[in-house]
Amino acid sequence: MFNTLSDRLSASFKRLRGKGVLTEHDVDETVSDIRRALLDADVALPVVRSFTKQVREKAYGAARSEALNPGQQVVKIVNDELIEILGGAERELNFATKGPTVMMLAGLQGAGKTTLAGKLGQWLRTEHDKRVLLVAADLQRPNAVTQLQVVGERAGVDVWAPEPGNGIGDPVEVARTGRDHAITNGYGVVIVDTAGRLGVDTEMMEQARAIREAIDPHEVLFVLDAMVGQDAVQTSVAFRDGVGFTGVVLSKLDGDARGGAALSVRGVTGAPVLFASTGEGLGDFERFHPDRMASRILDM
Amino acid sequence: VFGRGDLSVEDWEEIEDTLLMADVGVEATDEIMEELRTQAKVLGTGNVEAIREVLRAKLLELVNPDMDRTLALEGADAPGVVLVVGVNGTGKTTTIGKLARILVAEGRSVLLGAADTFRAAAAEQLSTWGERVGVDVVRSDREGADPASVAYDAVEQGSARGVDVVVVDTAGRLQNKRDLMDELGKVKRVIEKKAPVTETLLVMDATTGQNGMSQARLFAEVVDITGIVLTKLDGSAKGGIVISVQRELGVPVKLVGLGEGADDLAPFDAAGFVDELLSSPASR
Ligand SMILES: Nc1nc2c(ncn2[C@@H]2O[C@H](COP(=O)(O)OP(=O)(O)OP(=O)(O)O)[C@@H](O)[C@H]2O)c(=O)[nH]1
Numbered sequence: 215m216f217n218t219l220s221d222r223l224s225a226s227f228k229r230l231r232g233k234g235v236l237t238e239h240d241v242d243e244t245v246s247d248i249r250r251a252l253l254d255a256d257v258a259l260p261v262v263r264s265f266t267k268q269v270r271e272k273a274y275g276a277a278r279s280e281a282l283n284p285g286q287q288v289v290k291i292v293n294d295e296l297i298e299i300l301g302g303a304e305r306e307l308n309f310a311t312k313g314p315t316v317m318m319l320a321g322l323q324g325a326g327k328t329t330l331a332g333k334l335g336q337w338l339r340t341e342h343d344k345r346v347l348l349v350a351a352d353l354q355r356p357n358a359v360t361q362l363q364v365v366g367e368r369a370g371v372d373v374w375a376p377e378p379g380n381g382i383g384d385p386v387e388v389a390r391t392g393r394d395h396a397i398t399n400g401y402g403v404v405i406v407d408t409a410g411r412l413g414v415d416t417e418m419m420e421q422a423r424a425i426r427e428a429i430d431p432h433e434v435l436f437v438l439d440a441m442v443g444q445d446a447v448q449t450s451v452a453f454r455d456g457v458g459f460t461g462v463v464l465s466k467l468d469g470d471a472r473g474g475a476a477l478s479v480r481g482v483t484g485a486p487v488l489f490a491s492t493g494e495g496l497g498d499f500e501r502f503h504p505d506r507m508a509s510r511i512l513d514m
Numbered sequence: 515v516f517g518r519g520d521l522s523v524e525d526w527e528e529i530e531d532t533l534l535m536a537d538v539g540v541e542a543t544d545e546i547m548e549e550l551r552t553q554a555k556v557l558g559t560g561n562v563e564a565i566r567e568v569l570r571a572k573l574l575e576l577v578n579p580d581m582d583r584t585l586a587l588e589g590a591d592a593p594g595v596v597l598v599v600g601v602n603g604t605g606k607t608t609t610i611g612k613l614a615r616i617l618v619a620e621g622r623s624v625l626l627g628a629a630d631t632f633r634a635a636a637a638e639q640l641s642t643w644g645e646r647v648g649v650d651v652v653r654s655d656r657e658g659a660d661p662a663s664v665a666y667d668a669v670e671q672g673s674a675r676g677v678d679v680v681v682v683d684t685a686g687r688l689q690n691k692r693d694l695m696d697e698l699g700k701v702k703r704v705i706e707k708k709a710p711v712t713e714t715l716l717v718m719d720a721t722t723g724q725n726g727m728s729q730a731r732l733f734a735e736v737v738d739i740t741g742i743v744l745t746k747l748d749g750s751a752k753g754g755i756v757i758s759v760q761r762e763l764g765v766p767v768k769l770v771g772l773g774e775g776a777d778d779l780a781p782f783d784a785a786g787f788v789d790e791l792l793s794s795p796a797s798r
């Protein structure tokens with residue numbers, strides 16, 4: 215009857231909106247539709263569970279209270295609950311009070327870290343008037359160093375690349391000397407690009423932790439591809455426990471993925487999503503908006 | 515002991531969770547669950563292990579071990595041409611490096627075409643792979659060159675040199691970008707002025723969730739996919755979305771990526787894939 219789940223969800227919300235009185239059966243049906251929609255949007259199963267549980271309880275409450283417009287209330291409950299999990303109020307980046315602000319980028323292979331280094335560099339240079347240094351500490355992926363150099367040049371910021379990479383050089387050492395170079399030369403911000411790594415790769419996770427310990431960053435940004443599915447939970451937890459991160463950047467949001475991963479990573483780690491990466495160009499980068507993300511996930 | 519002919523609610527839920535957590539998707543999962551419930555009734559069993567066996571068989575049937583998973587690499591009187599496509603960062607360039615290594619080991623002569631003229635250092639990355647595996651790379655010395663003409667040059671040079679296979683790398687692109695998808699269609703058309711593309715591989719990252727379906731549909735619309743490469747299976751993701759993707763496209767997963775090294779590419783093994791998918795649920 216309905217083509218898509220979002221149609222179903224909209225219809226089910228519409229039905230609720232029109233209701234003067236809400237039964238618990240109505241609530242159950244709608245919650246089941248919401249569950250489906252969230253799973254279709256790649257929200258992780260454990261997060262879907264706790265989310266629907268909370269919505270169900272609040273909605274039962276609304277149903278029992280026989281308040282005016284209970285349907286409207288359920289709609290509002292769902293939306294508010296989503297926005298709440300997605301982060302509520304936004305926060306600013308942590309800047310150092312003295313010396314350069316140090317940022318480290320981490321994430322799975324191909325997530326968008328190196329591209330983000332350029333985006334952050336350009337944004338901090340133009341919007342925050344900072345002198346930025348990018349540090350080429352991915353010495354593994356073929357030509358990651360060259361890629362960062364190109365990106366840095368496009369962004370109009372300097373790049374610290376003492377090692378050629380492609381398997382040569384020690385990334386921990388490069389990160390350390392990069393930070394020292396920034397301190398000595400009065401840079402405002404240092405952004406350390408690291409190699410992509412899998413959460414299950416203990417050796418590489420240890421390396422990431424060693425980089426972190428060597429540079430003591432003000433922000434560790436975990437870059438997560440918006441197209442990721444249920445693995446978002448395992449991977450986020452692995453990076454949380456293995457490296458530790460202070461914020462999340464959701465990348466490739468210019469695609470047509472619903473981006474339920476935003477809810478997963480936030481729901482599971484509690485770390486705020488700070489930015490959305492929305493394209494391959496250096497300007498394709500914006501603040502993360504929980505309210506927009508909520509409607510995107512629900513496709514409403 | 516539970517009632518004959520059925521599992522406990524928890525057992526059913528655990529099976530459903532395994533499928534959902536592996537990115538099999540709600541629709542396919544519902545379908546599989548319905549069939550399992552029917553089978554449980556037919557067999558009159560409340561035995562979890564028996565139902566898990568049925569599930570394994572059902573998944574194997576869906577993955578379909580009988581599909582032809584060989585690569586089409588024989589051109590008529592031109593080289594075989596492999597075109598590699600997919601969204602950003604899935605592992606196209608890396609897969610090409612690994613594939614070239616395998617082809618060379620099989621005794622074929624190979625030429626690579628760097629038709630990703632867009633991403634920073636993409637051609638350098640492919641060139642590094644070419645050096646690693648001992649294969650030449652045709653590239654433009656100009657950033658932002660027309661990808662179709664680089665691809666054409668590669669195939670033309672491959673023909674002239676009489677190589678067996680030309681593998682063409684393309685820039686990652688999100689499937690909802692109309693202009694970039696049109697550009698990809700053009701790359702293929704221009705290549706085919708010289709020689710038919712014998713194999714078009716869609717490279718999909720195993721961490722991909724339900725968006726994989728949209729990727730499959732929209733890429734197939736512009737370049738007619740003939741095989742799927744599932745990368746990054748060495749991670750914790752199971753890649754369950756390919757079950758629906760295979761069905762949607764009627765095209766099999768042919769290769770899997772199992773790491774970043776030159777030897778980390780393997781033929782797709784249906785039984786191994788299903789066993790992995792059913793092995794300990796991702797988290798609980
Ligand atoms: N469409 C789109 N593409 C993006 C975005 N961010 C990055 N990309 C692309 O995704 C691909 C991978 O980006 P990289 O920045 O190289 O990713 P990475 O995390 O550094 O990758 P590794 O170093 O290999 O782990 C490239 O093709 C980028 O152009 C985004 O927000 N939108």
Ligand SMILES: Nc1nc2c(ncn2[C@@H]2O[C@H](COP(=O)(O)OP(=O)(O)OP(=O)(O)O)[C@@H](O)[C@H]2O)c(=O)[nH]1
Pocket residue numbers: 323324355410412600601602603604605606607608609630633636684685686687717745746747748749770771772773774778
């Ligand atoms: N662990 C693992 N990493 C992989 C695999 N395949 C590729 N990678 C890594 O994934 C990242 C992206 O790989 P690329 O080959 O550059 O991906 P791409 O699709 O060519 O990327 P774009 O050209 O930017 O769209 C790199 O860091 C690769 O080393 C794999 O099977 N397993």
Ligand SMILES: [K+]
Pocket residue numbers: 746747748749750751752790
């Ligand atoms: K896996």
Ligand SMILES: [Mg+2]
Pocket residue numbers: 327328329352355358407408409410
């Ligand atoms: Mg990188």
Ligand SMILES: [Mg+2]
Pocket residue numbers: 606607608630636683684685686
């Ligand atoms: Mg590439």
